[in-house]
Amino acid sequence: MKTTGRLDIIDRRLLEKAQVVPLTLRPWASIANELEITEEEVLERLSKLCQRGIIRKVGPALSPERVGLRASTLIAMKVPESRIRKVAKLVSKCPEVSHCHQREHEYNFWFTVAAHDVVGLEKILENIRHGCDIAENDVLDLRPTKIFKIDVRFQLV
Amino acid sequence: MDSVDIEILLALQDGIPLVREPFAPIAKHLGINPDEVIERLQRLQEQNVIRKFGIFIWKRKVGIIANAMVVWAVPSNRIREVAEFISRFKNVTHCYERRTVPNKWEYNLYTVIHGFKRKTVREFVEMVSKEVGVVDYLILFSVKEFVRRSSGRVRPEGTGTP
Numbered sequence: 001m002k003t004t005g006r007l008d009i010i011d012r013r014l015l016e017k018a019q020v021v022p023l024t025l026r027p028w029a030s031i032a033n034e035l036e037i038t039e040e041e042v043l044e045r046l047s048k049l050c051q052r053g054i055i056r057k058v059g060p061a062l063s064p065e066r067v068g069l070r071a072s073t074l075i076a077m078k079v080p081e082s083r084i085r086k087v088a089k090l091v092s093k094c095p096e097v098s099h100c101h102q103r104e105h106e107y108n109f110w111f112t113v114a115a116h117d118v119v120g121l122e123k124i125l126e127n128i129r130h131g132c133d134i135a136e137n138d139v140l141d142l143r144p145t146k147i148f149k150i151d152v153r154f155q156l157v
Numbered sequence: 158m159d160s161v162d163i164e165i166l167l168a169l170q171d172g173i174p175l176v177r178e179p180f181a182p183i184a185k186h187l188g189i190n191p192d193e194v195i196e197r198l199q200r201l202q203e204q205n206v207i208r209k210f211g212i213f214i215w216k217r218k219v220g221i222i223a224n225a226m227v228v229w230a231v232p233s234n235r236i237r238e239v240a241e242f243i244s245r246f247k248n249v250t251h252c253y254e255r256r257t258v259p260n261k262w263e264y265n266l267y268t269v270i271h272g273f274k275r276k277t278v279r280e281f282v283e284m285v286s287k288e289v290g291v292v293d294y295l296i297l298f299s300v301k302e303f304v305r306r307s308s309g310r311v312r313p314e315g316t317g318t319p
Contacts, residue, residue: 007219015219021211023198025191026177039177046212047175057213059172060198062309066206069308074255074267088303100304103226103297110226110297114308140262142255146236149244149252150208154216154271 007054010037012156014045015054019153061152064098064114071121072114075128076107078138084109087132096124107140158206158311161187162197166206166311169198208309216271223272223298227282228264230293236266239289243268248281264295 007015013035021027028046032039049055064072079087084102091100091111100111113128115121129139158166164187173179180198184191201207216224231239236254243266244252251269272278275298282296 018212054218055212057172060207061209063208064309067309092304098308101299102301105297144253146254148240152250
């Protein structure tokens with residue numbers, strides 16, 4: 001990636017540390033302290049990293065199930081290579097889809113969907129399957145039964 | 158969550174301002190003390206309404222280009238033990254148990270693993286496989302990411318959206 005080389009060690013340490021921001025009056029001051037730089041430098045570096053498109057957001061991630069999205073699933077589909085782009089376009093347009101990847105496997109198209117309840121979820125899935133014209137037999141509906149871990153933080157140093 | 162919590166989340170869910178006191182503007186807007194905003198955010202975090210508060214990175218832009226969903230077929234009486242073992246590692250961001258599709262798809266444990274190189278991810282998976290003694294797994298590397306958005310959002314009336 002073209003941006004990789006341009007991150008110095010302080011950027012990397014900042015990107016790693018700031019993945020958890022303390023909920024205090026001046027959160028950047030504590031991060032600055034840990035990195036032994038000034039609060040101004042933290043803010044300057046963060047805004048540059050935002051401008052460069054390396055940081056996509058500074059703020060909270062909310063738990064879907066705690067804000068009313070009680071039903072979710074992971075879908076895997078077999079999509080012919082020639083139709084991947086079209087299917088991706090359609091699935092991406094669906095606001096209930098949070099992640100969508102093409103992966104290396106016979107089941108090559110994977111996405112996650114969340115909805116208020118199971119009925120709503122199934123309606124969305126039916127619409128997607130029809131819209132994409134994928135046979136039912138080429139779809140795996142992998143409902144979660146237990147979450148053991150969600151902790152999206154990356155080690156960069 | 159009361160209406161003040163919702164106002165706060167509505168104001169902050171797409172991002173806080175990059176200023177020394179990022180919670181001051183919303184406090185002023187709501188006519189409350191910044192300390193109260195912070196107390197409310199802390200409570201929302203304790204209640205797991207807020208799962209994480211911090212920066213979100215486009216991982217590919219910092220060189221984390223290997224993203225694999227690794228699916229494992231684990232005997233059901235060993236799920237917890239295997240899941241807890243693999244969840245201890247920092248490069249594993251997600252670990253879920255999911256329903257199988259009998260006779261078609263017998264994988265029941267789903268992990269998302271990240272790395273700077275595919276080789277590192279493969280070696281990590283081989284290590285885990287040996288340690289836990291589960292040999293039936295698939296490494297599904299991402300070749301293209303089409304969507305990444307937060308599904309958890311509040312709406313003015315306090316229910317989730319899309």
